[in-house]
Amino acid sequence: MVFDPPPRRPLSPAGTAPDAPRRAPFSPAASAPGLAARDREFEFTPADFERIRTLIHQHAGIALSSAKQDMVYSRLARRLRSCGDRTFAQYLARLERDRGEWETFVNSLTTNLTSFFREPHHFDILADQLRQVGEKRTIRIWCNAASTGEEPYSLAMTACEAFNSLAPPVQILASDIDTSVLAHGEAGIYRQDRIERLSDARKSRFFTPRSGADAGAFEIRPELRRLVSFRRINLLDPMWPVQGPLDAIFCRNVMIYFDKPTQYSILKRFVPLLRPDGQLYAGHSESFMHAADLVRSRGRTVYVRLDSPLR
Numbered sequence: 001m002v003f004d005p006p007p008r009r010p011l012s013p014a015g016t017a018p019d020a021p022r023r024a025p026f027s028p029a030a031s032a033p034g035l036a037a038r039d040r041e042f043e044f045t046p047a048d049f050e051r052i053r054t055l056i057h058q059h060a061g062i063a064l065s066s067a068k069q070d071m072v073y074s075r076l077a078r079r080l081r082s083c084g085d086r087t088f089a090q091y092l093a094r095l096e097r098d099r100g101e102w103e104t105f106v107n108s109l110t111t112n113l114t115s116f117f118r119e120p121h122h123f124d125i126l127a128d129q130l131r132q133v134g135e136k137r138t139i140r141i142w143c144n145a146a147s148t149g150e151e152p153y154s155l156a157m158t159a160c161e162a163f164n165s166l167a168p169p170v171q172i173l174a175s176d177i178d179t180s181v182l183a184h185g186e187a188g189i190y191r192q193d194r195i196e197r198l199s200d201a202r203k204s205r206f207f208t209p210r211s212g213a214d215a216g217a218f219e220i221r222p223e224l225r226r227l228v229s230f231r232r233i234n235l236l237d238p239m240w241p242v243q244g245p246l247d248a249i250f251c252r253n254v255m256i257y258f259d260k261p262t263q264y265s266i267l268k269r270f271v272p273l274l275r276p277d278g279q280l281y282a283g284h285s286e287s288f289m290h291a292a293d294l295v296r297s298r299g300r301t302v303y304v305r306l307d308s309p310l311r
């Protein structure tokens, strides 16, 4: 059910057991480029990289180019160290027998870059949209790929400002595939450097300074937090626990990790969830021209359904 209270940690585990990895025998000449094989702490062959690339694509839709070998190595090396594995082959075998490891595997390979009011023009457009709907009903927003929470809390701040109230008629579902970033968002505690670009008015209205061990950090005010529920949702899952109609879908800076057929199939499922006058907000480098039979651009990477009354 959409907008139910979020599940308490641990957030739901990811994944299904993979097929058995196909392995190529290791040889230094066949090792992945970048950091020289002999300098690597863990044996990492091209076959290991291919296997990881296939698994993360099948499971999360993330399409890794071959230029990402060093990134994959460094992200997973930490995990091998803490598991006590000596080679990527051993780690892949662990992944095969231990379903619980999938969550950490996926969490390690996601890229979670975000910030408060990233691509700020979208929040101005949303504020206009909210004011147009007014207070006659609850406005429902799904912020997927929400990472560590800065984006859904920016939506909540926008709603508070648009209605000049800490209890605006707005519900925000924040979701992501990565359980560690969701836990961060749920906790709602941010270091000073994460909020330093916010105005003093926003800082004092929406955050409380922490003390003790967390001194220097800031916590989202409970009124704001009440507007946002966090939930693990993999956009690739065949079922989403989300019901329409939605006024807005924020799906920003995640589609770039997916190939076009994956993007299209997700967009096809967004459209019936949107209200006819609802808006889909995409990231600045994401274009859905290939889905012109599904959505129409309103400019500035805001899209609407083809049958939308909005021009």
Ligand SMILES: C[S@@+](CC[C@H](N)C(=O)[O-])C[C@H]1O[C@@H](n2cnc3c(N)ncnc32)[C@H](O)[C@@H]1O
Pocket (backbone or CB within 6 Å): 059, 060, 061, 062, 110, 111, 112, 113, 114, 115, 118, 144, 145, 146, 147, 148, 151, 175, 176, 177, 178, 181, 233, 234, 235, 236, 251, 252, 253, 254, 257, 283
């Ligand atoms: C670069 S961040 C974008 C954060 C935020 N939307 C923004 O624009 O600032 C991409 C997020 O997409 C999430 N993600 C990647 N694959 C996903 C999937 N299959 N389903 C849901 N979220 C996914 C990642 O975990 C990550 O937090």
